[in-house]
Amino acid sequence: MAQARTEFSKVAAPRKLEEMYAQRGDLFPYLLAVLVLLTLVSVFHVWSRVRVVDLNLEVAEVARQLKVAQEEQNRLKLEVASLKTPARIEAVAKGELGMALPTDQQVVVVK
Incomplete structure (x- = not known):
């Protein structure tokens, strides 16, 4: 029987209601800070x-x-290539510009 009384004496007495509310009130700022931090992290994640x-x-x-x-660019390169052909240049020179190939008398050989 002595042991049974010893075991009962080791059981903690129930806390008073005011003490429980006081401890819970002490945690409120920390919980609020964690909630704000989680909200900020969530908003940042969504924004990113x-x-x-x-x-x-x-x-x-x-x-x-x-x-x-x-x-x-490829289309323009093709157009430039087609405009550079000697046959086209000769046709434009003769037709639009009125040019002709020089005769032998017009050619001067420079040494």
């Missing part, structure tokens, strides 16, 4: 994801513009 999506859309648009510019 939105920014990533916006940047991906911008990259896709720039890639599309680059493709269009490259196609135009």
